[in-house]
Amino acid sequence: MMENAVVALAPPLDQATVTEHAVAALEPFLEELVGGLEPLATTVPQAGRPRILPSVCLWAGALVCLLRGAGTQSAVWRLLTRTRLWSYPRFALSDQAIFRRLDREAQGKPGLPTPLERLFGQVCQLLRPRLAPYVDQTLAPFATEVLAVDETTLDQVARKLPSLRSLPAGANGRFPGKLTALFDVRRQLWYWLRHVPYVHQNEKADLPPVLEHLQAGMLLVCDLGYFSFAWFDALTARQIWWVSRLRKGTSYSVLHVFYQEGDTLDALIQLGKYRADRCQHLVRLVSFRIDATEYHYLTNQTDPLRFPLHEIARVYQRRWDIELAFALVKQHLKLHFLWSSKTHVLLAQVWGVLLISQVLQALRVQIAAEAEVELFEVSLALLIDYVPQYLAEGRDPIQAFVADGRRLGFIRPSRRTENRAPRIPLTALIPAPPDLGGERVPRNAHRKTGARPRTTASTLH
Numbered sequence: 001m002m003e004n005a006v007v008a009l010a011p012p013l014d015q016a017t018v019t020e021h022a023v024a025a026l027e028p029f030l031e032e033l034v035g036g037l038e039p040l041a042t043t044v045p046q047a048g049r050p051r052i053l054p055s056v057c058l059w060a061g062a063l064v065c066l067l068r069g070a071g072t073q074s075a076v077w078r079l080l081t082r083t084r085l086w087s088y089p090r091f092a093l094s095d096q097a098i099f100r101r102l103d104r105e106a107q108g109k110p111g112l113p114t115p116l117e118r119l120f121g122q123v124c125q126l127l128r129p130r131l132a133p134y135v136d137q138t139l140a141p142f143a144t145e146v147l148a149v150d151e152t153t154l155d156q157v158a159r160k161l162p163s164l165r166s167l168p169a170g171a172n173g174r175f176p177g178k179l180t181a182l183f184d185v186r187r188q189l190w191y192w193l194r195h196v197p198y199v200h201q202n203e204k205a206d207l208p209p210v211l212e213h214l215q216a217g218m219l220l221v222c223d224l225g226y227f228s229f230a231w232f233d234a235l236t237a238r239q240i241w242w243v244s245r246l247r248k249g250t251s252y253s254v255l256h257v258f259y260q261e262g263d264t265l266d267a268l269i270q271l272g273k274y275r276a277d278r279c280q281h282l283v284r285l286v287s288f289r290i291d292a293t294e295y296h297y298l299t300n301q302t303d304p305l306r307f308p309l310h311e312i313a314r315v316y317q318r319r320w321d322i323e324l325a326f327a328l329v330k331q332h333l334k335l336h337f338l339w340s341s342k343t344h345v346l347l348a349q350v351w352g353v354l355l356i357s358q359v360l361q362a363l364r365v366q367i368a369a370e371a372e373v374e375l376f377e378v379s380l381a382l383l384i385d386y387v388p389q390y391l392a393e394g395r396d397p398i399q400a401f402v403a404d405g406r407r408l409g410f411i412r413p414s415r416r417t418e419n420r421a422p423r424i425p426l427t428a429l430i431p432a433p434p435d436l437g438g439e440r441v442p443r444n445a446h447r448k449t450g451a452r453p454r455t456t457a458s459t460l461h
Contacts, residue, residue: 106348132187207231232279256430263287263288264288264422
């Protein structure tokens with residue numbers, strides 16, 4: 001209802017005018033970043049005429065088309081040959097010439113990042129220090145970083161090509177794969193991403209590469225899909241903090257109770273009672289009830305003074321941030337409209353959309369900080385819709401959102417669930433005895449998770 005009122009108060013400008021001004025306003029930013037891509041494709045053909053279209057123009061055109069929500073490679077061809085891009089001349093090239101260039105350069109060279117993958121990493125490196133003043137240090141202050149891990153399946157490719165027409169819905173060949181990601185919760189930025197070609201690969205098969213990109217002192221927030229005793233032990237051995245929900249039916253033994261009253265529990269436990277599967281290190285279990293719902297969380301931060309029960313619940317709630325980040329790229333930025341059935345061309349589109357999402361997330365973080373409101377009180381959907389309008393009017397979108405946000409509903413009460421976890425009085429905690437011990441020889445039941453196909457990854461930090 002509020003968003004409808006906003007539209008009535010501020011009717012959108014003509015879309016062509018908005019797009020033209022928005023692209024013009026973003027020109028210095030895009031030109032600066034995309035300009036660094038040309039060295040990746042400097043090879044001059046030994047025979048034939050020189051290339052007419054510079055790589056910098058090709059990938060700038062691809063980014064602009066993604067900004068406009070274009071759903072096909074033909075949009076890039078039309079932009080470069082019919083409409084013109086910035087100060088570049090129109091290029092007399094056929095659509096197939098553009099398609100071949102996108103195909104060839106998106107594929108890249110073995111062992112080297114593709115153009116948009118490299119640009120994506122550069123944007124991440126630029127944004128991390130810029131967002132440092134706005135980092136919420138109250139979120140698990142004992143941790144150097146707070147990261148969420150999850151994956152999302154890329155949408156099915158339309159059955160337009162002959163090779164795809166015989167495939168039924170849901171077949172592996174219809175999917176371009178999935179993305180496994182680490183998301184920086186404090187900065188609202190992607191920390192690391194990996195493309196997995198096989199869409200039905202078990203999440204646990206991706207744990208070794210995820211572990212390679214984690215450092216001691218970080219806090220990892222895990223979904224139940226990553227629930228594994230061996231995984232928990234590996235994180236603890238590397239001095240990486242973690243938080244997870246307790247999987248229903250998991251056996252454990254209670255070694256010490258810090259606090260227990262009614263449905264509220266804070267205790268040290270050993271995961272796994274049986275010989276076949278058990279955890280090496282002690283973990284902490286916190287449980288509580290809100291209305292009719294019970295909550296059970298695990299963590300290897302065993303000090304309830306450093307990580308109180310209500311803060312564990314607060315951190316796990318932020319696991320939802322990575323789900324919202326995936327929703328931003330797939331729904332609001334239209335990643336569900338895929339350009340091609342070729343994986344490397346699809347990945348060029350993926351990196352471009354992720355790049356745009358990084359900039360929007362950073363903009364939202366800065367608006368929330370300057371308006372002195374919670375991050376999720378700033379509407380991301382309205383940010384996407386109205387930033388181009390403010391750019392078209394020659395206004396700074398950050399200052400405009402801060403000035404007009406509450407009046408026009410850009411800044412409104414967050415709909416996220418309030419953290420109602422109980423607060424345990426520090427004086428009520430019973431310290432653990434110093435000789436508690438509890439470590440033991442781990443045993444992990446071996447389960448087949450299938451072959452692990454070749455994957456590609458982006459290193460962002």
